[in-house]
Amino acid sequence: MKKIILFVTIAFIAIACKKEVKKETVKKEEVQEKFPAALGDVFEKHGGIKNWRDAKTLSFGINEEEHTVDLPSRRAVINAKDYSLGFDGKEIWVHQQDTTAFKGNKEFYYNLYFYFYAMPFVLADDGIIYSEAKPLVFEGVSYPGFKISYEANIGTSPDDNYYIYYNPETKEMAWLGYTVTYFSKKPSEKFNLIRYNDWENVNGFVLPKSITWYQKDDNGNPTEPARDPIQFSLPLISQAPLADSFFEKPKQ
Template sequence: MKKVFLLLMVVFVVSCKNEPKTEAKQDIKKVEDKKENFPEELGKVFEAHGGIKKWNKAQTISFNKEDEAHTSDLHSRKIVINSPKYSIGYNGNDLWYLEEVEGSLKRDPAFYYNLYFYFYAMPFVLADDGIIYEKVDDFVFEEINYPGYKISYKSNVGSSPDDNYILYYNPETYKMEWLAYTVTFRSKAPVDKYKMIRYNSWENVNDFILPKQITWYAKDKENQFAATSKIVDFKLPLISEEKLQDSFFDKPIK
């Protein structure tokens, strides 16, 4: 009986070895054929900041802005902002907020909850699905030409699909240096006026080059861009491949 069992096992193993593995080959081919949809120059920008493939493996990102702690799931885009006076969150379905001190939340939660996530996760968020890329004229500042790409969104992508961004990068290092952007959250219509941010300080966070400080610029009396007093510092940065529990983003029950 044991011999019969052993013989059957040998036949089974041999038959498995001889069986063509078409499904495995097809799976490998699918992975090899996958291509990114952004321009080659932007691919170099992403690479200069740590690489889009590695970014896609990350799950969680967090940073502090003033007394706010921002934490986001990079794939679902769930977000929580905690401060001593208020909290704001998006759990994938519902936007919520709480005030520890009544009247302390002086921002529109629907506009604010992911605003600084986008500013902080540059340039990688400009590789999201549903984006249209367009090469634009260089931005010239202090006799340096910064090549740029305009980023717009297909219809019904996000809460403000008419928002536009222009990423300008250093022509030698390929690091992002400027961001021009429009705000259409309230108007719900395209606008031509761009705000301008300079990404003037970066730091290495787990092999990603992420912003440490950003400064808003505006045109002065001579129609030249100059730094404003609006400066934001990002502190206590973290990026990880560990995924947080979904309940982390739910509204706390008091």
């Protein structure tokens, strides 16, 4: 029901936007991209970075939660049966009748799965430093990649690193390596590895239908699944924005 309401709301806003008559034409300056050309090919394979930046709203389901994100501002809301939490642009909030319903860390969790789901596009955010990574080898295929690091004071964990690896033939994203420094606040060489090989078309964007964490050998190459895949459901991406009030903490 929540997904239906969200879809109707977005559709209504989209129609209203089409009826609006603009009296002035604003000339947009062309954005000078800073990412490597090979990574640009990956973005293009998944729907194009320009199209991604034109999108306003992203929604998906996971583990009986509905995640909704305003893409330009990264405001977010997660709705579950017994709780909701979100980021209104200033504050990360939790709303629940039973104070034990949500057991996680709200600052760490509110955008965690958004980053996994919105790959590879979030790797074109501002403040990123790109460098080539050693290829990842799996089942005889060598996957080239890039290391993603961040400038100081970018986000809550600027010492985090990501590693994106892609299929050299199709340019499709294949693997994601990442470190977690949120809790320790210290740089780490230990990284986790996720396989991206289950995709679906969502309004012209190639987004993950599921992702699978993998074990690694001594060389950091994947060996076998570490757990069952995480499944995503009911994806929605739209150029229509939601009202600011959608991201505010409920009054009651």
